[in-house]
Amino acid sequence: MENSAKTKRVNAVLSVLLGVLCVAWLYPVALILFNSFKTERAITTTRVFELPTAQTFVGLQNYIYGVTSMDFLRSFWYSLFISVSSVFLILLCCSMTAWYITRVKGALSSVMYYLCVFSMVVPFQMVMFTLAKTADTLQLNNPYNICIIYLGFGAGLAVFMFTGFMKSMPLEIEEAAMIDGCNPLQIFFKVVCPILKPTMISTAILETMWVWNDYLLPTLVLDIKKFRTIPMAIQYFRGSYGKVEMAPMMACIMITVLPVIIMYLFCQKYIIEGVVAGAVKG
Amino acid sequence: MEKAIKKYWPVFVLPTLAAFLIGFIWPFIWGIGLSFCKFTTVKNVEFVGLSNYLNVWKDATFLHAFGFTTVFTIVSTVLINVLAFLLAMLLTRHMRGTNVFRTVFFMPNLIGGVVLGYIWQILLNGVLSLLEKPLLSLNATYGFWGIVILMCWQQIGYMMIIYIAGLQNVPPDLIEAARIDGASNSQILFKIKIPMVMPSITICTFLTLTNSFKLYDQNLSLTNGEPAKATQMLALNITDTFYARSGAQWKGIGQAKAVVFFLAVIALALVQLRFTRSKEVQA
Numbered sequence: 259m260e261n262s263a264k265t266k267r268v269n270a271v272l273s274v275l276l277g278v279l280c281v282a283w284l285y286p287v288a289l290i291l292f293n294s295f296k297t298e299r300a301i302t303t304t305r306v307f308e309l310p311t312a313q314t315f316v317g318l319q320n321y322i323y324g325v326t327s328m329d330f331l332r333s334f335w336y337s338l339f340i341s342v343s344s345v346f347l348i349l350l351c352c353s354m355t356a357w358y359i360t361r362v363k364g365a366l367s368s369v370m371y372y373l374c375v376f377s378m379v380v381p382f383q384m385v386m387f388t389l390a391k392t393a394d395t396l397q398l399n400n401p402y403n404i405c406i407i408y409l410g411f412g413a414g415l416a417v418f419m420f421t422g423f424m425k426s427m428p429l430e431i432e433e434a435a436m437i438d439g440c441n442p443l444q445i446f447f448k449v450v451c452p453i454l455k456p457t458m459i460s461t462a463i464l465e466t467m468w469v470w471n472d473y474l475l476p477t478l479v480l481d482i483k484k485f486r487t488i489p490m491a492i493q494y495f496r497g498s499y500g501k502v503e504m505a506p507m508m509a510c511i512m513i514t515v516l517p518v519i520i521m522y523l524f525c526q527k528y529i530i531e532g533v534v535a536g537a538v539k540g
Numbered sequence: 541m542e543k544a545i546k547k548y549w550p551v552f553v554l555p556t557l558a559a560f561l562i563g564f565i566w567p568f569i570w571g572i573g574l575s576f577c578k579f580t581t582v583k584n585v586e587f588v589g590l591s592n593y594l595n596v597w598k599d600a601t602f603l604h605a606f607g608f609t610t611v612f613t614i615v616s617t618v619l620i621n622v623l624a625f626l627l628a629m630l631l632t633r634h635m636r637g638t639n640v641f642r643t644v645f646f647m648p649n650l651i652g653g654v655v656l657g658y659i660w661q662i663l664l665n666g667v668l669s670l671l672e673k674p675l676l677s678l679n680a681t682y683g684f685w686g687i688v689i690l691m692c693w694q695q696i697g698y699m700m701i702i703y704i705a706g707l708q709n710v711p712p713d714l715i716e717a718a719r720i721d722g723a724s725n726s727q728i729l730f731k732i733k734i735p736m737v738m739p740s741i742t743i744c745t746f747l748t749l750t751n752s753f754k755l756y757d758q759n760l761s762l763t764n765g766e767p768a769k770a771t772q773m774l775a776l777n778i779t780d781t782f783y784a785r786s787g788a789q790w791k792g793i794g795q796a797k798a799v800v801f802f803l804a805v806i807a808l809a810l811v812q813l814r815f816t817r818s819k820e821v822q823a
Contacts, residue, residue: 265633269633269634269635269636270635270636272630272633272635273635273636273637276630276637276641277637277641280640280641280644280645283644283645283647283648283693284644284647286648286659286660286663286693287647287651287659289662289663289666290659290662293662303665303666303668303669303675304666304670306663306665306666307666307670351555351559352556354551354552354553354555354556355553355556357545357552358545358548358549358552358553361541361542361545362545362546362549364546366553370553370556370557370560373560373564373565374560377560377564379750379805379806379809380564380568380802380805381754381775381798381802381805382754382756382775383756383774383775383778383779383797383798383801383802384568384571384798384799384801385564385567385568385571386779386782386798387571387782387791387794387795388566388567388568388570388571388574389563389567391582392562392566392567392570396562398562406559406562406563407559407562407563408563409555409556409559409560409563410559410560410561410562410563410564411563411564413556413559413560413564414564417556429541432541433541441544441548442544442545442547442548442552443548443551446552467649467650470652471651471652471653471654471655471757473652473653473756473757473760474756474757474779488652489652489653489654489655492654492655492658493654493760493761496761504662507658508662511655511658511659514652514655515651515655518650518651519647522643522647522650523643526643526646529650530642530646530701533646533698533701533702534701534705537702537705537740537743537744537747
């Protein structure tokens with residue numbers, strides 16, 4: 259190509275520009291990070307852009323105060339437990355349902371499928387009041403049972419993603435297993451599940467991103483005085499009346515954001531593949 | 541084989557179906573029923589016919605929220621998609637650091653809405669006070685653009701990933717052939733690349749439209765509707781009607797608003813899908 263030298267120069271300039279943009283992109287998080295090490299007095303709206311100095315640097319004091327005053331570790335545990343249990347349940351039940359929907363043609367399959375598609379578009383406000391009441395009646399209003407609610411409300415996306423993948427799965431392997439004497443459960447767990455692994459990971463990531471960050475559903479379903487997930491804790495901390503302590507709040511934001519970012523750096527390949535796989539829906 | 545699996549339906553379908561009934565179908569049907577009633581708790585329900593639906597349109601805050609949400613949805617959908625597509629074009633040029641850029645641009649997506657709102661509230665209020673302008677909670681225009689900027693920051697990376705995947709699927713020989721025929725860069729972009737990535741555009745506009753229209757967390761934490769509900773969007777307005785307004789009539793009206801909101805989302809999704817689908821081409 260005659261213009262390859264020119265392309266190289268353009269690319270070099272673009273690289274630099276995008277590099278600058280990246281720094282700007284990361285700045286909001288960096289801002290919170292360095293403010294979380296400053297004293298309360300140095301975080302007024304006019305002084306928020308100052309880097310910590312010898313006078314304003316307080317080390318980990320904000321972190322310690324934030325974690326202890328907010329009972330943050332307990333919130334962390336609730337969030338973690340809810341995310342893990344819900345996502346596990348969603349993956350298990352929805353992959354089974356999706357397999358049934360793909361392999362058995364009938365009224366039950368088509369009704370389930372269209373209901374799942376439908377549920378993805380319905381805004382949460384439509385069901386929030388009645389859902390919270392239902393959860394109260396059925397004793398699903400604590401962090402250990404709420405995963406059933408998440409299975410119900412999150413089933414749509416998961417079933418949709420699994421069926422999308424299963425449509426292209428060859429029937430022959432499963433038939434061979436059946437001839438060899440497997441019952442449907444054995445076929446599902448020994449043959450279908452291993453093939454599903456990439457879709458499982460993608461779905462797990464999309465569902466985890468949703469459940470971990472979800473705010474309104476746990477706020478309405480859980481008893482806010484007893485159980486607070488991380489988003490609830492942050493909102494409660496900020497939204498409660500009286501003086502807001504900015505420094506510990508920033509420390510808490512950092513504790514919330516950092517594990518997610520670290521996890522992202524390690525499995526970004528899967529996360530990005532998950533996003534692309536999820537986009538094939540619709 | 542179909543028969544054998546069919547016998548196992550209680551194992552395969554029942555758990556999901558049961559949870560689906562509890563978590564979605566029953567609350568949904570009950571919700572529609574309650575929208576025709578006046579109630580404060582589920583025990584004292586009184587049928588009032590369509591009066592909730594009539595009152596919805598008499599509530600000025602709802603009408604304002606509807607307008608605000610519509611304008612916001614249009615502005616943010618256009619901005620997010622155009623910028624994400626531009627970034628995707630740049631990141632498919634095989635330049636240095638592509639992977640790092642992609643990683644960084646996607647990162648904000650992993651941060652939850654509530655936390656995101658507070659991060660930007662701190663940053664934007666800092667900027668506004670440096671410029672000696674009123675803070676976010678005092679000026680609706682800044683509030684509006686604040687939410688737009690926040691949404692761009694959060695969503696551009698996600699949409700960019702989808703556009704990159706779409707652009708990488710455009711067959712290179714198609715572009716090569718066009719170039720030999722003497723097509724200019726902009727002709728290649730508009731006549732080949734954009735029609736070929738139309739499925740990605742369908743998905744991305746669908747996601748950004750519905751995300752923006754249903755936005756709640758970011759709205760709550762960034763402005764909470766301040767000043768005087770001027771930056772309140774539909775989802776926040778409905779939640780507010782349910783849980784923050786005193787008066788026996790408001791829960792019923794809130795539920796009716798939710799039904800209206802639901803119908804609006806469905807209509808929006810159907811119109812958008814029909815429009816962009818009609819533009820899709822086969823290679």
